[in-house]
Amino acid sequence: MIKLRELEYLDAIVRYKHFGKAAEACHVSQPTLSGQLMKLEEQLGLQLIERHRRNVMLTPAGETLIKDARNVLKAAKTFEESARALLDPLAGDMHIGLIPTLAPYLLPLIVENLNSQLPRINFYLHENKTEVLLQELNSGKLDLLVLPWLDEMEKFERYDLFEEPLLLAVHPSHPLAECKQVNISVLEGQKILTLEDGHCLRDQAMDYCFTAGANEDHRFQATSLETLRHMVASNRGITLLPKLATLNVTATSNIRYIPFKEPQPVRNISLVIRPNYSRMDSIRAIATSIRNSVKQAV
Missing domain, CATH: 1.10.10.10 (Winged helix-like DNA-binding domain superfamily/Winged helix DNA-binding domain)
Structure with missing residues (x-):
């Protein structure tokens, strides 16, 4: 056998x-x-x-x-x-996948509450690009994902968690640096620093930028948000950064984060699971905990 x-x-x-x-x-x-x-x-x-x-x-x-x-x-x-789940619906191992443009900024906000509110669940955290995470979720290696929702995820089920605004990041010498808010239309004709291919944030941010008439700055593609941040601080260009990535960062006089006026560019962060996933009590509890933890931040 x-x-x-x-x-x-x-x-x-x-x-x-x-x-x-x-x-x-x-x-x-x-x-x-x-x-x-x-x-x-x-x-x-x-x-x-x-x-x-x-x-x-x-x-x-x-x-x-x-x-x-x-x-x-x-x-x-x-x-x-x-x-x-029949023995204890709020116990056992739980493998969570997150993307690199979200994990470092979201986890400090949610981990403490998850551990305190769900003490019998052993959380294992996995960071990777969206394509890999979706494959591992589908194969059963991961239990759930927390990431921006994309149309290509239609075969999975989702719980919406929160909307995260994207902010304009510029050097203090940039003409927009002193603005309190800006319309997305100010990006017309601008060149935008981006992440390399494979990051879903790249596609989402550039969709907004292209719609506004901006172009991609092809001189450089970053592997991380931190690299983008340093490029802006060095006055090498401007970019869009998700709001969580702008919180609790080391204070610097070399970068300005400017919110957009409504309608703001946002990314919709969701909890994603396989269809017919069995541990739904845990999923609902995790979703509630994350929503409550992030509510004040965004």
């Missing part, structure tokens, strides 16, 4: 394409992982993996069966979650 552990080994090999890394991720020795995969192939009468000196790849049979293997692993995880 095929064991779940063997399917986990197969999944790890596909993800890491390396026996040593896959074994480390599964907390077993490389010979153990390799031997169990060979046993699985013998049981099925099929070769699933092509073994080469420098890399590992799936055979056509492996490509077909890995999808079923992942569905089985996902179903097993759902079964365990449902059983735990």
